[in-house]
Amino acid sequence: xxxxxxxxxxxxxxxxxxxxxxxxxxxxxxxxxxxxxxxxxxxxxxxxxxxxxxxxxxxxxxxxxxxxxxxxxxxxxxxxxxxxxxxxxxxxxxxxxxxxxxxxxxxxxxxxxxxxxxxxxxxxxxxxxxxxxxxxxxxxxxxxxxxxxxxxxxxxxxxxxxxx
Amino acid sequence: xxxxxxxxxxxxxxxxxxxxxxxxxxxxxxxxxxxxxxxxxxxxxxxxxxxxxxxxxxxxxxxxxxxxxxxxxxxxxxxxxxxxxxxxxxxxxxxxxxxxxxxxxx
Numbered sequence: 001x002x003x004x005x006x007x008x009x010x011x012x013x014x015x016x017x018x019x020x021x022x023x024x025x026x027x028x029x030x031x032x033x034x035x036x037x038x039x040x041x042x043x044x045x046x047x048x049x050x051x052x053x054x055x056x057x058x059x060x061x062x063x064x065x066x067x068x069x070x071x072x073x074x075x076x077x078x079x080x081x082x083x084x085x086x087x088x089x090x091x092x093x094x095x096x097x098x099x100x101x102x103x104x105x106x107x108x109x110x111x112x113x114x115x116x117x118x119x120x121x122x123x124x125x126x127x128x129x130x131x132x133x134x135x136x137x138x139x140x141x142x143x144x145x146x147x148x149x150x151x152x153x154x155x156x157x158x159x160x161x162x163x164x
Numbered sequence: 165x166x167x168x169x170x171x172x173x174x175x176x177x178x179x180x181x182x183x184x185x186x187x188x189x190x191x192x193x194x195x196x197x198x199x200x201x202x203x204x205x206x207x208x209x210x211x212x213x214x215x216x217x218x219x220x221x222x223x224x225x226x227x228x229x230x231x232x233x234x235x236x237x238x239x240x241x242x243x244x245x246x247x248x249x250x251x252x253x254x255x256x257x258x259x260x261x262x263x264x265x266x267x268x269x270x
Contacts, residue, residue, distance in 0.1 A: 064214075068210070068211070068214060071210065072207075072208045072210065072211055076208075089266075090266050093262060093265065093266040094259070094262045094263050094266050097258075097262040097265075098255075098258050098259045098262050100210055101185055101186075101189045101210075101213070101258050102251075102254070102255040102258055102259075104181070104185045104213065104214060104217050105178075105181075105182050105185065105251040105254060105255065107218070107221075108174070108177060108178035108181050108182070108221045108247075109178055109247060109248075109251055111174060111178075112171065112174040112175050112178050112244070112247060115167070115170050115171045115174050116171050116244070118167065119167050119168070119171070123167070123168070126237070127168065127237040127240055127241070128237055128241070129237070129240060129241055129244060132241050132244045132245055132248075133244070135245075135248060136244060136247070136248055139248050139251065139252070143251070143255065146255075
């Protein structure tokens with residue numbers, strides 16, 4: 001039963017699925033911060049960003065573990081040679097090499113964002129960090145999307161490598 | 165106040181971690197002995213970079229949290245912005261390096 005979770009398609013699915021949830025969660029946080037900004041101006045308050053940041057940080061950690069295990073165990077010996085011998089070796093040389101390393105930037109940024117939104121509402125407002133935390137959430141989501149696009153190109157290169 | 169210091173130390177550690185990943189990644193590509201050392205450390209160079217960057221982040225979080233420094237909104241905002249900037253520049257540096265490496269520019 002447990003070996004199913006460590007199989008190639010499930011690991012890829014978990015890597016991608018957690019990644020998508022992470023991106024969505026930080027976009028959700030972005031909306032919460034913007035929406036809350038309006039509410040605050042109107043004198044109402046509803047700070048719902050904590051759940052979004054928590055889900056986002058946890059999802060990216062999940063994506064990191066699943067993707068990392070797949071990369072180290074299966075990608076190197078099985079997929080990398082197919083891409084390198086195929087029509088688009090640059091998909092590994094540029095995209096995968098970049099993707100695997102810039103992913104490491106996400107977790108510290110996601111945890112930093114989580115710590116910022118865990119502040120009490122009054123403290124968060126008094127620090128006047130709403131805009132910079134919004135920028136941080138947007139940057140994390142954008143970085144996640146770029147990494148996702150690179151992953152798509154790598155998968156496509158592997159498929160065409162096999163067909164070719 | 166303690167939570168504010170935690171945000172500050174997390175931002176500084178994220179900056180250090182991003183710098184470390186960018187520098188060691190490019191350095192290891194130019195110095196095979198370093199890449200071999202990283203691979204020998206955990207069995208795979210990427211796993212070693214992951215562990216070391218995480219360890220650096222956690223260590224930085226603790227060190228900068230306990231180092232005396234007065235927290236002001238300006239400082240917290242400044243380091244949050246720098247954390248974004250360093251991650252952006254680190255991503256750009258890695259992408260440009262591997263693009264150049266692929267095309268034999270360097």
